[in-house]
Every structure is written in C-alpha cells, then in structure tokens.
Amino acid sequence: MGVSVKTLKICLLLMCCWINQALASNGVILQYHHVADDTPPVTSVSAEQLRSHLQYLQDEGFDVLPLPDMIKALAENQPLPDKAVAITFDDGYRDILQNGHPILREFAFPYTIFVNPAQIGVQSDQLSWDDIALMGQQGVTFANHTQDHIHLLQRLPGEDTQQWLARIRNNILSAEQQLADKVGYSLRYLAYPYGEYDENLQALLREENFVGFAQFSGAISSASDFTALARFPAAGIYANLQTLRVKLNSLAMPVLTNSLSSPVALESQFPSPQLTIDLADIRPHQFRCYINGDVVDTQWQENQVTVLSGDLALNPGRSRINCTAPSKRRPTRYYWFSQPLFKPDQNGRWRD
Template identity: 50%
Template sequence: MPKTLYRILFILTLTCYTQLSWAKDNAVILLYHHVSEQTPAVTSVSPEVFREHLAYLAKHHKVLPLKTIIDAISHHQPLPDKAVAITFDDGYDNIFAKAHPLLKEFGFPYTVFINPPLIDSVSYQLSWQQVKTMASEGASFANHGNYHDHLLAKHASESDQQWLKRVLTDVEQAEDTLKQQLGYSLKYFAYPYGEFNLSLKNALRERGYVGFAQISGAVASYSDLGALPRYPAAGIYSSLSSLSTKLSTLAMPVSEVSPQDPILSLPTTQFDFEFSVDTADLNVRQIACFVADKPVNVTIQNNRVSIPFLAASRAGRQRINCTSPSIEDKGRYYWFSQPWFIPTADGKWLD
C-alpha cells in the first residue's frame, strides 16, 4: 500500500476513533406552558420571544423529537451535539393558536403533556380535534395525569399504600385515554407542579414510565429516568442571554445521591445533601452550588460533594443547583439540580 494512502487511512481512522471516543449522549429539554401575552407572566412567553427562541435553536442546536432523545439516553446511544427537545405542560389552547404555527414553520417536533379529561371539557384547553391536527403535523402527546392535581396530597385517613394506588390508577387511566385517542402510548409522565416523592417515582419506573420533573439541567444516559430535568423557558427564564448558556449545558454525572427522597416537612432541620461525581471531564473543586440563587458552602472529599441545606421556614418548592465547567468543552458547564418539596404544617401543597 502506498505510504500516502496508508497515511490518509490512518488519519481517517484516528479521526473516527477520536470522534467516537468523545461522543456524548447529552441533550437539553425545554419546558414551556403558555405562548401568549394574555396569560400569567410567570409561565408565559410571547409569540415574538418564542420565535426568537426557535430561530436561535435553528441556528445553534439540533431539535429532535423527545422520543429520539429518550430512546438514545435509555440505550446509551450517542446524540448530535447540542441536541434539544421542546415540551409543553398542561395542553393550553394557545399552544395550538400561537406556538404550533411557529413550530410548524421551523419544522420542529415537540411534545405536549396533557390532562386527557380536560381536553374538550375546559374552555382554555385544547380540543381533541386540535390535538389530532397537531399530532399529524409534528407534535406528540404524553401524560400529565387525569387532572392537574398535587399528586402528593393525601385524602383524609388515607394510608401511604392507598395513596400510591390511587395516584397510579390516575396515571394509568390517563395513559389509556391517550392511547385510545391517539393510537400510541409513550409512557412519559410529567409530574404536575413538578412534585414527586421516592415511592411514586420508583413505582412509575417499575411500570415502565419515564418521569419528567421541573428542575434545571441537561439529560444523559446516567440521568435519573424517573425525574428528568427540563429547563423552564418562560417568564423570567425566557431571556436568550441566560437561556443560551443553559442550552449548551451538560448533565453532571452524579451518583449516590443522599437523601434520595425530596420530601421535607415543617419544621425542617439543617442536614447535609451529598452526592458523588465522575471527574473525567470536570474538576470537582470547581463545583459551585446555589440555593435560591445564593451561593452555599460546598465541602469536597475525593469525589464526594456535601452541601449544608439550611432549615426551611415555609412551605413550597426549593432546589439546590450545582454547576461546574467542562474541561474538554470550553465555555460549557455541567449542571445538576435537586428539588425539595415542603407541605404546610397541616399537609397542604402550595401552587
């Protein structure tokens, strides 16, 4: 074989090997609710800003169906660099009126998590005809429960086992309706209000469901398929100046999270939240963590990270966000978020 040809083949082989060895299965999932200027600002993005988001994605990212991303990370398959999925929660009619035409224009697939009994029944919700039109033009639909309830709320005198059975029945009924109406069952479940506990998450996984939360971060094959993070992209999070950075984040490779159950009760006491991290592409000493956007002290021993979580004084939802720069991909950050859900002293869950 001529030396020149041999050298070319060697370079091609080395290039393919290098690309394969650094192939990533990371992706980002975006979360929207309303595309409208007449709906609550905290969960809304205007059609003009939504178009800006889509134009940015078209230029800098690869928008894929949510199923493509979930299948890839479930089977440890590579994804295109900076892959993104677009999702909506709650099935509002402005998704059909304002978002769908823009998504169709850009040729982007997307997924809407809906409450089937509300479709065709509530004035501000989609109709089944709209759902089926959207489904024929690039949208997919998944499970958000029968009704947009606080799933963690128990009925009077209800045991933990009775509560879990009731909630799982609700999820399964909604999934059956989706299959009847659309002809398929993705078995994707988005937790209303993003709320879940360990027993619900584990029970859904045992039944083959993938769970979607409302915490920040990218997803990868090592992510928790019972509570995948999604970046909110509306309200105060809609600015492209910050959203563009999040769109390029990587899923932090964490394990051995403790405590695993995100439920706290009032009055809470201070405890340490801990996790281990794979340091192949990050310097554990550069991990920075935040609670309510305020930096908190981080203690590191080998690859074990410990964060003091101060006592919470009121009910609601809180989270710890941790980031660290990538060594290989300059300018990109790993991101990990842990939620905490705190009911009132009398067991109520706040919207």
C-alpha cells in the same frame, strides 16, 4: 517499577474516548406552558420570546429532536448529536395551538405536549380532541400529565400509603389509556404535575414502565434517573435568552451517588446533600452550588462533595439546590445538577 510512557498514553486515550462518549450522550429538554401575553407570567412566553428561542436554536446549529427519539437513544446508551434539544409543553393550553404551533411549524421543530385527558375539550382554555388530532397530523406528539393535574403527593383524609398509591396508579393508567384511544399510541411518559414526586411515585412509574419528567433544571444523559428527568423551564423569568443559552449548552452532571433519597423535605432548613462526582472532566475548585441564586459553600473529600446549606430556611413550596461546573475539555459548556425539594405547608397541603 514505573509506568511506561506507552501505558500512560493508552490510559489517556481511553480517558479521552470515555469523556467524548459522555459528552455525546447528553440532551436538553425545554419546558413551556402558555404562549400568550395575557396568561400568568410565571408560566408564559410571548410569541416573540418563543420565536427568539427557536431562532437561537436554528442559528446556533442545535438539533431539535422529537422527544421520543431523544429518550430512546439515551435509554439505549446511544450517542446524540452534539447539541441535542427536545421541546415540551405542559397542560395542553389552546394558546399553544393558536400562538405557538404556527411558529414551531415555521421552524419545522418537533415537540411534545403533556395533556390532562379529563380536561381536554372540557375547559375553555384547553385544546379539544379535534385540535389534538390536527396537531398530531402535523407532527406533534402527546403524552400523559395525569387525568386532572392533581398534586400527586397530596393524600386524601384518612388515606394510607397503599390506598394513595392505588388511587394515583389508577389516575395515571386511566389517563394513558384514554390518551392512547384518542391518538393511537402510548408513549408511557408522565410529566409530574407541578413537578412534584417522591421515591414512592418513582417506584410506581418504574413498575409500570413509565418515563417520568420533572421540572427541575439540568441536562439529561444515559446515566440519568428515567423516573425523574430534568427539564429546563423556559417561561417567565427563565425566558431570558442570555441565561437560557447557557442552559441549552449544558451537560448532565456525572453524579454517581446522592445522599438524599427523596426530594420531599419536612425540615425547617435546607438539607446538606453529599454527592459523589465523576471528576474525569471536572475540576473541584470550579464546582459551585447555589440556593436562591446565592453561592453556598462546599466541602470536598476526594470525589465526594457536601453542599453546606448552613442555616438557610426552607419554606413551604418548591425549592432547588443547583450546582454547576465547566467542562475541562469544553470550558464553554457547564455540567449542571439540580436537587428539587418539595415541602408542604403547616396544614400538610401542597402549594400550586
């Protein structure tokens, strides 16, 4: 017995409604550090570059939302504006106030700074608590970046897993309390220093009801893992507006499963993760994956794709596998997936 035309129309309508809802449940978070010309280039934008980014957001009709508004909407599976963006800074540098804050106020764009309470007012390049109070009165929100920007994955000599996690938990919770005492609220957000984390730290954040923010590329959605939300770095080599605009218009890749349970990699070569993808708005033949900027092969079996990393060497430090695919319905917008990988050096140290 064949399927009626009416039934097909209903199915197509339901699929279109589902896709529209998925497209409306996406946001992009930008990540900055310094706003200066004399700071490390890899983590810096000039005031002119920041202005060009903000001007693009304004000219192209992006909705720049307070980070808490975006996270709350996605956590509650509520729709966001079509092009929703949140702006974040890590590390609490004073040049954010000196060079970035006036420009952001000019555009009336809200933003969040992740700070290390133990360094506030102590290091000369850091904001003071008075600075933070002033900026808070002008709409800036502040969140946790640990007390002192340590490598969270680094264990002390002789430290077992239980002792390590207890130390990290104390660091995060004490920083949260100190920050709450100063600003009068607690978002329970944590930006991982250096973007590094593993499944143990994700479980810790889940237990403590924290939202985690990472440093790998990608949009976020209601289906994202809220213990490791993607943010697009927008400084250094990533400050180029021509490439940044593609990222600003990106969508969260609808990954249903991922064979990699941890981003920590100890092997000498890149892994070959297997992903299950919801293909309602994606054509497999347009799906591309990249390592170090080069396209790598993929292998499909129904809606499962294996990233064939081959024999590419995985060096100590931080690496990524990025995959993108254009939307069927909105081909100028790309779904984006990023798999971060963290590898210690031969001495078990994590690199800055």
